Amino acid sequence: MTxxxxxxxxxxxxxxxxxxxxxxxxxxxxxLAGAEDTYLTDTREALRTLIQDIKAGxxxxxx
Numbered sequence: 001m002t003x004x005x006x007x008x009x010x011x012x013x014x015x016x017x018x019x020x021x022x023x024x025x026x027x028x029x030x031x032l033a034g035a036e037d038t039y040l041t042d043t044r045e046a047l048r049t050l051i052q053d054i055k056a057g058x059x060x061x062x063x
Contacts (some may be wrong), residue, residue: 004036
């Protein structure tokens with residue numbers, strides 16, 4: 001079983017909280033706070049690209 005090191009939750013107003021985690025094998029994880037046993041996983045590079053694209057406004061149409 002992989003040990004995931006979860007960061008503190010990122011929360012918006014209300015109860016919309018996400019957690020980001022990593023493991024020692026270079027994988028990254030995103031989950032809802034409180035539901036960390038159900039997560040999305042990919043490489044750390046994929047997570048880095050996702051965050052950079054969001055910061056660049058490439059997901060603004062979803063808001």
